[in-house]
Amino acid sequence: MTTTPKHALDEVLDEQNTGKTKGVLYVGIDLGTSRTSVAASNGVRETVWSYVGYPKDVVARKLLKKDKLFGKEAVEKRLSLDLYRPFEKGFIKYADTDTEHPPEELDKHMRAAKDLVRHALQLCRPRKDELLYGVIGAPAQASVKNKALIIEAAREVLDAVMICSEPFAVAYGLDRLEDTLVVDIGAGTVDLCRMHGTMPAEEDQITLTTAGDWLDQQLFALLKKKAPNADFTIHRVKEIKEKYAFVTDAAEPVRVELLVNGKPTVFDVTEEIRTACRMIVPPIVKAIHKLVSTFDPDFQHKLRNNVILAGGGSQIIGLGRVLEETMQKMLGSGEVIQVEEPKYAGCNGALKMAHDMPEEYWKRLA
Ligand SMILES: Nc1ncnc2c1ncn2[C@@H]1O[C@H](COP(=O)(O)OP(=O)(O)OP(=O)(O)O)[C@@H](O)[C@H]1O
Ligand SMILES: [Mg+2]
Structure with missing residues (x-):
C-alpha cells in the first residue's frame, strides 16, 4: 500500500474536523527586483512593478490621497514620493554583502518589502476565512540570511511559507525536471540552474549580476x-x-x-x-559552459541542447539565436528555447510546487 504524504490541506481539514473551518489559498510568488508576480489557486494572476512609494510631506499626501503607492503608479508619481525598490541589489536579497548602506536604510527597505508583499497578496483576493500558503522564489544563490529576510517580509501576511530558487520554480512549472538548464534573466540577477531529476544543490546553480x-x-x-x-x-x-x-x-x-x-x-x-x-551574452555563455562541463559526461549533450530562457530579459530580440551561436563556438553545440510566459513562468512554477509539497516542507509562520 502506498501512503500519500500528509499535505498542508489535510492539516487544515483536520482542523475543520475539530471545529475550525479554514480553507487554504495557495500562492506562488515571484519577488522580482523589477516585478512582483503572483499566481494563486483561485485562478488569480497579477503582476506589479516592484516599487513602493510614500508621500514625502503633507502636501504630497493631500495630493495623492493615500499613504502608500505601488508599482507603476508609484514610479509615475515619484516626484512626490520617497520611492523604494525593496528587492534591488544591495538590500533584502543581498544584505550579506551590502556594506554601502547603513542599517536604517535596510529597515526602510524592509518596511517597503513587507508593504509590497502584502499588496501583492491582496491582489490575489484571499477570502477572510482562508489560510495563505505561499511559495516564494529567491535568487539561486541567496544566502541563509537573505532567505530569512524574505521570510521576515512575508511573516505578517502568510500562514506558511516555502522558499525555492527562482530558476528551479521555472523548471518545475514547465515539468522540465531532467537534463535541462534554466537561464532566468531578471533585472537584478541572471539565475542559472541545471536540473537532474532531484532538488538542485548549490553546485547546480549560478547567479550573475550582469542582468x-x-x-x-x-x-x-x-x-x-x-x-x-x-x-x-x-x-x-x-x-x-x-x-x-x-x-x-x-x-x-x-x-x-x-x-x-x-x-x-x-x-x-x-x-x-x-x-x-x-554585453550580457558572454557571462551567460561562460556560466552555461561551467554548468555543462561539470555535469555527468553522459548527460552533457542533453543539457547543452536543452537550455530554457526565462525572465523579462529573455525578450531581447534574437537573444536565443545569438546564445546558440556563441555556445556552438565555445561548446560545440547548443539549443535554446524560450518560455512562453516570461512574466509568469516563475510564479506559475511556485504555485505548482505549493500544490505538490507535503506538509513537512512548509515553514509555519506564527
Ligand atoms: N522587451 C524586453 N527586452 C529586454 N528586456 C526587457 C524587456 N521587457 C522587460 N525587460 C527587462 O527584464 C527585466 C525584468 O525581468 P523580470 O521581471 O524577469 O525580473 P525580476 O524577476 O523582477 O528580477 P530578478 O529576477 O533579478 O529579481 C528588467 O530589467 C526589464 O527591463
Ligand atoms: Mg525574477
Whole structure:
C-alpha cells in the first residue's frame, strides 16, 4: 500500500474536523527586483512593478490621497514620493554583502518589502476565512540570511511559507525536471540552474549580476557618449531598452527622442542598443559552459541542447539565436528555447510546487 504524504490541506481539514473551518489559498510568488508576480489557486494572476512609494510631506499626501503607492503608479508619481525598490541589489536579497548602506536604510527597505508583499497578496483576493500558503522564489544563490529576510517580509501576511530558487520554480512549472538548464534573466540577477531529476544543490546553480539593471547602466553610458548634451534618466533608458532591445546583426534603425536643452531631439541609437544588449551574452555563455562541463559526461549533450530562457530579459530580440551561436563556438553545440510566459513562468512554477509539497516542507509562520 502506498501512503500519500500528509499535505498542508489535510492539516487544515483536520482542523475543520475539530471545529475550525479554514480553507487554504495557495500562492506562488515571484519577488522580482523589477516585478512582483503572483499566481494563486483561485485562478488569480497579477503582476506589479516592484516599487513602493510614500508621500514625502503633507502636501504630497493631500495630493495623492493615500499613504502608500505601488508599482507603476508609484514610479509615475515619484516626484512626490520617497520611492523604494525593496528587492534591488544591495538590500533584502543581498544584505550579506551590502556594506554601502547603513542599517536604517535596510529597515526602510524592509518596511517597503513587507508593504509590497502584502499588496501583492491582496491582489490575489484571499477570502477572510482562508489560510495563505505561499511559495516564494529567491535568487539561486541567496544566502541563509537573505532567505530569512524574505521570510521576515512575508511573516505578517502568510500562514506558511516555502522558499525555492527562482530558476528551479521555472523548471518545475514547465515539468522540465531532467537534463535541462534554466537561464532566468531578471533585472537584478541572471539565475542559472541545471536540473537532474532531484532538488538542485548549490553546485547546480549560478547567479550573475550582469542582468537587466546592469544592462540599463551600460546602455545609459553608451547613450551619454552618443548624446553628451542630452538629458535623460535611467527610467527613460529602461523604457527604450524594453521597447527596442535586440542583438541580431540585421535590424530596423532605432530612432528615439531625447531632450537637449529642453528641446526634443531625435538620435539614431541602433548601434548602442545592439552593443549594450550583446554585453550580457558572454557571462551567460561562460556560466552555461561551467554548468555543462561539470555535469555527468553522459548527460552533457542533453543539457547543452536543452537550455530554457526565462525572465523579462529573455525578450531581447534574437537573444536565443545569438546564445546558440556563441555556445556552438565555445561548446560545440547548443539549443535554446524560450518560455512562453516570461512574466509568469516563475510564479506559475511556485504555485505548482505549493500544490505538490507535503506538509513537512512548509515553514509555519506564527
Ligand atoms: N522587451 C524586453 N527586452 C529586454 N528586456 C526587457 C524587456 N521587457 C522587460 N525587460 C527587462 O527584464 C527585466 C525584468 O525581468 P523580470 O521581471 O524577469 O525580473 P525580476 O524577476 O523582477 O528580477 P530578478 O529576477 O533579478 O529579481 C528588467 O530589467 C526589464 O527591463
Ligand atoms: Mg525574477
